[in-house]
Amino acid sequence: MSSSARARIAALLALAAVALMTSSSLAEKCQRSSQASNFVMSEHGRESSLVAEECHASMDYHPFPVEPYQVRSGWLRELSGIARSGLENDIFWGHNDGKVKTMFAIRLGNEESNDWYKFRHDHGEVIARAHLPTEIERQTDWEDIDSALCPDQSGRSCLWIADAGDNSKRRNRPRIHVVVEPELELEHETAGKGEFYDVHLCDDDVWTFQFEFEYGEDGVWNEGGSFDIEAIVTAPEGDKFWLFEKKQHWEDNVWGWPRVFESENVMEALENEERGSKFIEIKVKELLKFPRACEVAPEAWDWLSQPENSFWATEIIESESIASKIYKYKKLWEYGDRDGLKELFLNGTDCTKFPPIFSMITGASLHPKGTRLAIQTYAGAFEYKFSSPLNFSELETLTPRQLGLPRFDQMESIVYSHDGKSLYAIPEASTKKGWQKVQQIKCVAAGSLPGSFPSSLVPDTIPDDIFTSLNQTQEAEDLKESAVVRAVEEEEAEVEQQAVSPKKQVELPPFEGPRSIHPQGGSASYGSPGSPSRTSFSSFMNDFAYSNADPWRGPIAG
Numbered sequence: 001m002s003s004s005a006r007a008r009i010a011a012l013l014a015l016a017a018v019a020l021m022t023s024s025s026l027a028e029k030c031q032r033s034s035q036a037s038n039f040v041m042s043e044h045g046r047e048s049s050l051v052a053e054e055c056h057a058s059m060d061y062h063p064f065p066v067e068p069y070q071v072r073s074g075w076l077r078e079l080s081g082i083a084r085s086g087l088e089n090d091i092f093w094g095h096n097d098g099k100v101k102t103m104f105a106i107r108l109g110n111e112e113s114n115d116w117y118k119f120r121h122d123h124g125e126v127i128a129r130a131h132l133p134t135e136i137e138r139q140t141d142w143e144d145i146d147s148a149l150c151p152d153q154s155g156r157s158c159l160w161i162a163d164a165g166d167n168s169k170r171r172n173r174p175r176i177h178v179v180v181e182p183e184l185e186l187e188h189e190t191a192g193k194g195e196f197y198d199v200h201l202c203d204d205d206v207w208t209f210q211f212e213f214e215y216g217e218d219g220v221w222n223e224g225g226s227f228d229i230e231a232i233v234t235a236p237e238g239d240k241f242w243l244f245e246k247k248q249h250w251e252d253n254v255w256g257w258p259r260v261f262e263s264e265n266v267m268e269a270l271e272n273e274e275r276g277s278k279f280i281e282i283k284v285k286e287l288l289k290f291p292r293a294c295e296v297a298p299e300a301w302d303w304l305s306q307p308e309n310s311f312w313a314t315e316i317i318e319s320e321s322i323a324s325k326i327y328k329y330k331k332l333w334e335y336g337d338r339d340g341l342k343e344l345f346l347n348g349t350d351c352t353k354f355p356p357i358f359s360m361i362t363g364a365s366l367h368p369k370g371t372r373l374a375i376q377t378y379a380g381a382f383e384y385k386f387s388s389p390l391n392f393s394e395l396e397t398l399t400p401r402q403l404g405l406p407r408f409d410q411m412e413s414i415v416y417s418h419d420g421k422s423l424y425a426i427p428e429a430s431t432k433k434g435w436q437k438v439q440q441i442k443c444v445a446a447g448s449l450p451g452s453f454p455s456s457l458v459p460d461t462i463p464d465d466i467f468t469s470l471n472q473t474q475e476a477e478d479l480k481e482s483a484v485v486r487a488v489e490e491e492e493a494e495v496e497q498q499a500v501s502p503k504k505q506v507e508l509p510p511f512e513g514p515r516s517i518h519p520q521g522g523s524a525s526y527g528s529p530g531s532p533s534r535t536s537f538s539s540f541m542n543d544f545a546y547s548n549a550d551p552w553r554g555p556i557a558g
Contacts, residue, residue, distance in 0.1 A: 029200050030133065030200045030201060030202035030203075031182070031199055031200060031201070031202065032202045032204060032205060033156070033180040033181075033182070033183070033201075033202075033205045034183060035087070035156045035157065035180060035181065035183055036156075037154045037155045037156060052367070052368035052369050052418070052419060052420035053419060053420050053421050054367065054369065054371065054372065054420060054421070055420075055421050055422075055443035058445060059421070059443050059444065059445060060443070060444065061383075061403055061404075061441055061442070061443055061444075062404075062441070062442045062443075062444050063404055063405075064404055064405075065403075065404050065425070065439040065440060065441045065442075066439070066440050066442060067437040067438065067439055067440075068110070068111070068123070068438070068440060069122075069123040069124045069437075069438055070124050070435045070436060070437050070438065071106065071124050071126070071426060071434060071435060071436050071438060072122060072124040072125045072126065072194060072435070073104075073125075073126040073194075073196075073434055073435070074432075074433055074434035074435060075096075075104065075126060075129070075196075075434060076094055076096060076104055076106075076126070076426075076434055076436075077096075077428065077429035077431075077432060077433065077434035077435075077436070078096040078097040078098065078428050078429070079094050079095070079096060079097075079412070079413055079426050079427075079428060079436070080095060080096060080097035080098075080142065080143055080144065080230070080362075080363075080412045080413060080428070081094060081095055081142070081143060081144035081145035081161075081162070081232075081363065081412070081413050082094040082106075082145065082363075082413040082414070082415045082424065082426060083145040083146045083147040083159060083160075083365075083415060084147050084368075084415060084416070084417075084418055085105070085147065085157075085181065086147045086148075086149075086157025086158075086181055087157050087181055087183060087184070088184060088186070089109075089113075089117075089418045090107055090108060090109035090113050090117055090418065091105055091106070091107055091108075091127070091184065092105070092106050092107075092108050092415060092424070093105055093106070093130075093145060093147070093159055093181070094106055094145070094413065094426070095142050095145055095161065096142070097141075097142065097143065097165075097412065097428070098140075098141055098142065098165070099136050099140045099141065099142075100136070100140075100142050101131060101132045101134050101135075101136050101140075102129050102130060102131050102132070103129075103130050103132070103145065103159065103161070103179075104126050104127075104128070104129050104130075104196070105126070105127040105128045105129075105130070105182075105184055105196075106124065106125070106126055106127065107121040107122070107123060107124070107125050107127060108123065108124070108417075108424050108438060109123060109417075110123075110417075110422065110440060110442070119186045119187065119191055119192075120191040120192030121186070121191055121192060122192065123438075124438055125192075125194070126196045127184060127186070127188075127190075127191070127196055127197075128182070128184055128185075128188075128196050128197050128198070128199055129196055129197075129198050129199070130179075130182050130198075130199045130200075130201055131198065131199065131200045131201060132177060132179060132201055132206060133200075133201060133202065133203050133206060134163075134177055134206065134208065139166075139171045139173070140163060141163060141164070141165030141166065141167075141171075142161055142162070142163050142165070143162050143163075143164060143165040143229060143230040143231070143232075143412075144161075144162045144229075144230055144231050144232045144363055144364065144413075145159055145160065145161050145162070145232070146159075146160045146162075146232050146233055146234040146241070146365070146366070147159055147160070147181070147234070148160060148234040148235060148236050148237065148238040148241075149236065149237055149238035150178065150180060150238055151178055151207060151238050151239070151266045151267050151270050152207075152267075152270060153267055156180055156181070157180075157181040158178050158179060158180055158181060158238060159178070159179045159181050160176060160177075160178050160232060160234045160238075160241060161176065161177040161178075161179065162174075162176060162229060162230075162231070162232035162243065163175040163176065163177055164176070164229035164230075164232070164243060165228060165229065165230060166226050166227065166228045166229070167228055167248060169226040169227070169228060169248065169251075170226060171226055172212070172224065172226065173210050173211075173212070174210075174211060174213075174229060175208050175209060175210050175211075175279070176208070176209040176211075176232070176241065177206060177207075177208050177209075178206070178207045178208075178209065178238075179201060179205060179206050180201075180205035180206075182199045182201065185197070207270065207280060208278070208279050208280065209263075209266065209269070209279070209280045209281075209282045210279035210280065210281055210282070211263070211281065211282045211283060211284040212224050212225075212284070213225045213226075213227055213261060213284055213285075213286070214283065214284065214285040214286060215227075215259065215261075215285075215286040216286055227245050227259065227261075228245065228246045228247065228248055229243045229244065229245060229246065229261075230244070230246045230360075230361065230362050230363065230412065231243065231244035231246070231361050231362065231363050231364035231375070231376070232244075232364065233364050233365065233366040233373065234366070235370070235390060236366075236368070236370060238266065238267070239265050239266055239267045240262065240263050240264075240265060240266060241262075241263045241266065242260055242261065242262050242263070242287070242392055243260070243261040243263075243284065244258060244259075244260055244261075244361045244364055244375070245258040245259040245260070245261075245361065246258070246360045246361050246362065247356070247359075247360060247361075248360075249355075249356050249357055254356045255352060255356065256289070257289035257290055257291055257292065258289065258290065258292065258361055259286050259287075259288070259289050260286070260287045260288050260289070260290060260392060260395060261284045261285065261286055261287060262284070262285060262286075262287040262392065263282055263283070263284050264282055264283040264284075264285075266282060269281070269282040269283075287392060287393065288392075288393060288395060288396050289396075290395040290396050291396075292351065292359040293359070293375060293377065293382040293400050293402070294351035294354075294358065294359055294377075294379060294402075295351055295352070296399050296400065297382060297399055297400045297401060297402050298350075298351065299401075299402060300380070300402045300405055300406050301351060301406075304316070304405075304406075305347060312405070313342070314342055316405065316406060332355075334355075335354075335355055341355075351379075354379075357378050358377065358378055358379040358406075359377055359378075359379065360377060360378055361375055361376070361377055362376050362377060362378060362411065362412040362413075363375075363376035363411070363412050363413045363414045363425075364376065364414070365414050365415045365416050365423070366390075366416070367416050367420055368416060368418070368420045369389065369420060370386075370389030370390045371385065371386050371388070371389050372384065372385050372386065372416075373386070373392075373395075374403075374414050374415075374416065374423055375400070375414075376411055376412065376413065376414040376425060377411075378410065378411065379406040380402055380403065380404065380405065380406040380411075381402070381403040381404075381411070381414055381423065381425060381441070382400040382401065382402050382403065383400055383401055383403055384398045384400045385398070386398075403423065403441050404441065409427040409430070410427050410428045410430070411425050411426075411427045411428075411439075412427070412428060413425055413426050413427075421442075421443035422440055422441060422442050422443055423440070423441040424438060424439065424440055424441075425438075425439045425441070426438050426439070427439075
């Protein structure tokens, strides 16, 4: 044997030894859950847990989402799913898209929560990173997350992760990872410093369910098949989950209605599984197909096609760079390029004529009471109201409502707040920086609404100088954010090689928050509508949502 061959063998043995040591280290460092059975939500912030309510009666969703703060980190720049914590109010768990095995705890919430939240975390701050002991494999593709009770009937809170993405439709064994929710050290030394700490979860606190799809095609039931799934919701009791088909632009039946899949009873499957099995086999069967939301709720498109609103239709196309997103799929030419997309918005309400990417389902959230379902698409969010909790069979006939104007900023997450009256959504970052703006769809008293979608959505007159505000502020923030991007990328590379080794935390610069702009007055300057700034359209929408003035026209929808 040559000396070079012996050297290669020695190197391989050394790598194997390092891998074995790393695995042993993980087993030693993992932190078993101390979460009590039949837990009660934390009383850190209030005397008791929040009581979930619905936005109805004298309340209504504001037609414009607000963007009060950003995710204060570059680590979640491909955020694909987000879920409420079952242990702490105002805390949510999110994860990146794709081949990952970590999830992040984030503080969201609104300004009212500052009155009772006692810890140092700012809104948008990442608190902790949790590492799962699951393996990253060739087909690993995390897409969404939800929270519910654990399937072992212990009464603990669990996080349910849909490892079910399949863009190429070649995957034969999607999985759901169910994790006992880590208890957070909210007074950890990293709190309020723009840092987070690491938690390593143990095998005993994770269950992985593996399944094949059962589905109908041309009147025949089939087993197997491949479906791209990017949305999951789970029954609060933790006994069942539902998956939503995304569809892909290249599929022959891309215009067909998406499927909803329903699992068998997960608790029973867990009870019947042999102890020590790596995967728990369950059945997931097609429940129904339901109309694409824009087909049965075309009000937004109808509003945008009205001549007096053409300015806004054009701005949505230009500002959100939807043309470049369509081009990514090499389909833009089929719609007449950028000008063709504008014509679709200005002259039509039939969403079947729009690029199919608009209708793809990228996220979902179940209201805490189980009576409402929010669906996220690339063209905005929609809400369905059930007549009774978890009545998913109604989706075939329900008419959803669109939550505000269509948005095209690659939104792949949505979640109801703990009190059930607001929703949060966070897009994937358009650059490698992260620091995305958090969108909040607020439930407010109907009498305080300055108009309601779709009856009236814009002011009678558009200010002379709308779209140039925040440019200088944004440039300063860009410089500030880019200062940590390289450090984050270097640390991510280390994580891939040494998932167990403790990492130096990245201290992020403080975020002062976005400037407010006021159409009725204030310090912000506005640009000419004829040549608007492409970076501040959402800031203008945000401002109207916050404004106490009444620049709108039309009656309030009841």
